[in-house]
Amino acid sequence: MTRTVPPASEPEAQTATAPKDVAPAVALHTGTSDVRALLTSNLRQSGIYVAFVVIVALFAILTDGTSLSPGNVTNIVLQYSYILILAIGMVIVIIAGHIDLSVGSVVALTGAVSAVLVIRQGMPWWAGALAAIAVGLAIGAWQGFWVAYVGIPAFIVTLAGMLLFRGLTLQVLDNISLSPFPSEYGRIASGFLNGLLGGNGYDAFTLLIGAVAVAGYAFSNFRTRIARIKYQQPVESFPLFVAKIVAVGAVVMAFAWQLAHARGLPIVLIVLAVLIIAYGVITKRTVFGRQVYAIGGNLAAATLSGVKVRAVNFWIFVNMGFLAAVAGIVFSSRSNGAQPSAGNMFELDAIAACFIGGAAVTGGVGTVVGAMVGGLIMAVMSNGMQLMGIDQSIQSVVKGLVLLLAVAFDVYNKRRAGTSR
Template sequence: MSQVVKSQSNTNPVDNQGGATMSFFQELRVLLKKNIREYGMYIALVVIMAIFSFTTNGLFMSSRNISNLINQTGYIAVLAVGMTLVLIIRQIDLSVGYVAGFLGAIAAIMLTKMGLPVIVTLPVILVLGIIIGLYQGFLVAKLSIPSFVVTLAGMLIFRGALLRVTEGSGTIIIDNKAFNAIGNGFIPDITNGRIHILTLILGAVAVALFIWTELKARRNKLKYNFEVISPAMLGAKIVLVSAVIGYITWILANYNGLSWTVVIVIIVVAIYHFITTKTVVGRYVYAVGGNPEAAKLSGINVNKIIFIVYASMSMLAALSGILYTSRLQSATTTAGTAFELDAIASAYVGGVSAAGGVGKVTGSIVGALVMTALTSGMNLMGVGISYQYIIKGIVLVGAVVFDVMTRKK
């Protein structure tokens, strides 16, 4: 629940001294109304999970299925993080799917045919991703070629490159336990019991860290005389979020615990959340997305931001390719197909504005979970693939319509 910040002359849920001027439910209604863009995706995820849990007689919420669902989201979640920044600055990247597939195939070739170790392969693939992003950023920023054209061409180029490098065998099988563990392995436990104790410990640490950051943020707001939510509302938020973290942790602990894929996604989200909320580069990204001309006139190097965003996007596409290839334990000719569509859909469902300048990486992760949950739930229900595409298309249109309507308000 976002903090409510208003001028002293307006009616506020609470004053600076914590004296409530609204009841708890009145304040909740005000917060939901003012932050409906942020809360809408969470509400949608809860509703989807509840529906599928009921229609599958609880199978959807089983430890095994939730663990698989979260792991399946990994490679799309990483792409969605990068796509969030691209969409925020009012650009697009259609090449990320086949960039991921191509670089995943290059990783397979380096590991199998060239015999290079994982510790060498991974940095090389990430650097190649950065180079690809800088190339596309150059075409967009310096030559002023529309990003749609540049990345559409990139999609065709890297699709052809993927077919070329896999032309001999069609599928490159990877027999490297360390690499395959990235997409299929789980963090080791400190005991050999049925419950994954280390996962529970990490979940408790996450809850403690969340509570500490919330209390610290509240103290800082009060220190500088900003409005904050009431103590009761803060307590409700802490209890609710802590319960969600604890529940997910318990489910995962009952099935192998945290996977390396989840750990990687958490690290990526944490880094990009920090960059977008706590750094100058992050503020510049939102400024460029909000109004490129005004950002340029205010002294922001818009071209530099485009370079950074596209280099970041392709680097994350390389990481996505590593996760996907590792999960399949092979590189295939179809790797990367429609990844860009899933990433764009996840970002929009997660709250990124179609007009640019608005969006959060954490929201895009929730959007990715929504899209994956839809696929997983419909598969468990036996819904045909044709209907799955139709339903996901309707969800995407609904998310954009919701964005347009809330921006008008």
């Protein structure tokens, strides 16, 4: 007598076939989530780039193309290079959860020291530059000691420094301006490299440097993409990746083309490029850089992980003092002298560049490249409004609103991310 086995019930049948039917759905869901996470993580930075392009195009239209003329593009580089240098150091300070209000006064004091040695004492131009850097390092060590080892908040220490170093500037200069610097010193911020490779109506060397920069950017991004794929991290599609490289390359070469048709490659741009590359590597690929992000992201966790918080904070401010000194040299070279009021409000421009460029108010977030884009947004806006003859008071209102909206966008993103969890 044979026993008939009843057919499996519907739920049991679904369970039996689940591994075959559900697996593709899970894989598809995971892929969609990865893409969504990738787009979300890049939204803020991509938005900054889009905003920069829109602002450049807007002022090009409003000024009938004057803002994109070769001469004006060169002037933007020369006029705002010292703010970008300050923003490099400031973004590291902000990532670590601090702030530095003294950098404008440090710019003034280091420029004053250089002017006294070179103009008043007749020393070589390089001696003045080295003395300015030494003063900047000493100031950074002074402020880093109070913040890292005494435990006074950076806001208070640097607010005191803003007053202290401005007073020392007045003492060093005897309340008067000193000028002019020798021509060698002036070339730091106003010199150009041109004619090295010739060119018919343009500087071929500038175009070559632009092409090298594009090639380096493409190679670096390709290596990063390969590494992310190797560790099974989400990446954008290859056509989108290529489109991004082509878009950035087109912008860089257009920028180089404009410089090549003006006065060639500014020396200060080379200094700025070296600093951007160096600090990009430091923040992304060194132990020190990872520790800075760890401190800003979660101080308690960083401490428990063995990060020497005091030492890292100390060197963060030493580095800020160094970059403020470099900015002081560039600004005094650009001004061809030292003034007691030099560097006024520079700290606010540098801070605004960092926040507009994606740095978080609470620390732990930010990039050197983002700070540079934020600084360029401020530079293009200021330059464009000046070309349009807009009153200085209105310019301040616009800058303030842009900064407020940038921080509001950061807060909105964090709230949305918290809600999604």
